[in-house]
Amino acid sequence: MALNIWRFASPQVIYPIAGRMIPGFMLAAAVLALAGLYIGFFVAPTDFQQGESYRIIFIHVPAAWMSMLIYVVMAFWCAIGMIMRTRLSFMMALALAPTGALMTFIALWTGALWGKPAWGTWWVWDARLTSELILLFLYIGFLSLHAAIDDVRRADRAAGLLALVGVINVPIIYFSVQWWNTLHQGASVSLTRAPSMASTMLAGMLIMVLSAWMYSIAASLMRLRIIILEREADADWVQEQIVPIAQGAKP
Amino acid sequence: MNWGSAAEFFAMGGYADYVWGAYGITVLVIVAELLSLARRKRTCLRRISRRVTLQESER
Amino acid sequence: MKPRHKRLALIVAGLAALGGAAAFVLNAFQSNLVFFYSPSQVVAHEAPQGKPFRIGGLVQAGSLQRESDGVTIRFAVTDTASTIPVAYTGILPDLFKEGKGVVAQGHLDADGVFRAKEVLAKHDENYMPPEAAEAVERAHKAMQESQKTLLETDTGTGG
Numbered sequence: 001m002a003l004n005i006w007r008f009a010s011p012q013v014i015y016p017i018a019g020r021m022i023p024g025f026m027l028a029a030a031v032l033a034l035a036g037l038y039i040g041f042f043v044a045p046t047d048f049q050q051g052e053s054y055r056i057i058f059i060h061v062p063a064a065w066m067s068m069l070i071y072v073v074m075a076f077w078c079a080i081g082m083i084m085r086t087r088l089s090f091m092m093a094l095a096l097a098p099t100g101a102l103m104t105f106i107a108l109w110t111g112a113l114w115g116k117p118a119w120g121t122w123w124v125w126d127a128r129l130t131s132e133l134i135l136l137f138l139y140i141g142f143l144s145l146h147a148a149i150d151d152v153r154r155a156d157r158a159a160g161l162l163a164l165v166g167v168i169n170v171p172i173i174y175f176s177v178q179w180w181n182t183l184h185q186g187a188s189v190s191l192t193r194a195p196s197m198a199s200t201m202l203a204g205m206l207i208m209v210l211s212a213w214m215y216s217i218a219a220s221l222m223r224l225r226i227i228i229l230e231r232e233a234d235a236d237w238v239q240e241q242i243v244p245i246a247q248g249a250k251p
Numbered sequence: 252m253n254w255g256s257a258a259e260f261f262a263m264g265g266y267a268d269y270v271w272g273a274y275g276i277t278v279l280v281i282v283a284e285l286l287s288l289a290r291r292k293r294t295c296l297r298r299i300s301r302r303v304t305l306q307e308s309e310r
Numbered sequence: 311m312k313p314r315h316k317r318l319a320l321i322v323a324g325l326a327a328l329g330g331a332a333a334f335v336l337n338a339f340q341s342n343l344v345f346f347y348s349p350s351q352v353v354a355h356e357a358p359q360g361k362p363f364r365i366g367g368l369v370q371a372g373s374l375q376r377e378s379d380g381v382t383i384r385f386a387v388t389d390t391a392s393t394i395p396v397a398y399t400g401i402l403p404d405l406f407k408e409g410k411g412v413v414a415q416g417h418l419d420a421d422g423v424f425r426a427k428e429v430l431a432k433h434d435e436n437y438m439p440p441e442a443a444e445a446v447e448r449a450h451k452a453m454q455e456s457q458k459t460l461l462e463t464d465t466g467t468g469g
Contacts, residue, residue: 048443120403
């Protein structure tokens with residue numbers, strides 16, 4: 001059992017497995033997005049107070065949820081990397097960060113475009129919006145700190161430490177609307193009570209959430225493969241197996 | 252069905268700029284991410300294969 | 311400068327800028343933890359004195375008035391326990407409605423009227439089609455009616 005786990009912790013083993021998984025996740029993301037958008041635009045009714053502007057929810061909420069989830073997973077891999085000293089864990093974390101940053105950016109941007117018609121303002125410094133902006137800074141800080149240190153092992157550990165300290169921000173984002181007075185409304189969907197959304201609206205949103213999951217996994221696996229290649233450029237398996245294929249494809 | 256015509260769909264009840272702006276930026280960001288991944292991989296493979304060719308010629 | 315040093319300087323500058331931005335944002339975060347005060351807090355003098363702050367609550371039903379100049383609007387913000395009158399000149403957001411949430415920024419005048427510079431709508435987390443909203447509203451009204459006949463006294467909603 002233990003042997004199996006270590007085998008899967010090797011970049012050489014993960015590289016082809018990830019490669020085989022990417023098309024499936026990408027296809028799932030596309031199919032789910034089409035289904036979610038169809039329900040979101042053609043089945044889900046107009047909202048009683050916001051009219052059609054609420055349809056931004058079908059990207060805003062999935063992006064915002066992914067931005068928090070990806071951060072937690074990224075911090076998890078950093079912790080594993082620090083405890084187990086596995087190279088692959090840090091590569092996973094580094095592969096997730098840019099996608100997480102993009103999700104955060106999408107959540108903020110679509111939020112501004114929704115805030116203007118709904119609230120009357122693009123931006124306010126309330127606890128929810130501000131903590132989500134801090135999340136974007138954490139992602140950028142993680143990536144730039146990693147890029148600033150030449151020695152890869154030291155870069156992994158320094159950026160990993162930043163990721164772990166920053167994880168405190170995720171529950172702050174999530175509970176900000178309960179803990180403090182915010183302009184942002186409370187959660188429509190939570191584990192403790194029935195969702196306060198019409199069922200077709202909820203269905204469209206949840207399908208879009210699944211699509212965002214699939215896309216994030218696919219994009220992160222693509223980036224993981226590149227990071228493996230960049231870091232293992234001198235390894236025999238890269239030079240013997242990967243390079244001939246690449247050269248064959250483009251002589 | 253929510254929309255009487257295509258024009259009505261694109262008008263989004265007067266919120267077209269906001270709704271399509273939000274969806275537009277999302278598509279743009281995703282396309283940019285995929286393109287940058289493809290470019291990064293190409294650059295990386297080219298560098299490695301150059302190094303391999305160099306090593307073989309030195310041998 | 312060597313390219314290596316140039317890169318390092320660029321990265322240090324980038325990190326410094328990011329740190330500055332983070333400090334600024336954290337400051338904004340801390341000073342806006344209480345994003346708005348409720349009318350009860352304002353009545354209890356818990357809101358900042360002599361400087362602008364935000365007040366939040368529901369727009370009291372039936373309180374919305376337009377002054378004869380056509381641009382000044384008067385309404386009352388309530389949290390059902392206390393009510394504060396608000397005066398505002400400007401454009402209201404689409405979702406501003408009686409009985410709905412509102413957050414206004416401005417200052418409290420000596421006459422007890424809150425002079426708003428900016429009015430934002432705070433909507434709730436419910437999403438449903440108009441027909442469903444009407445049904446909920448009807449059920450709510452019917453319940454109120456039956457309560458009213460039971461009590462035979464109208465206690466009202468004001469302070």
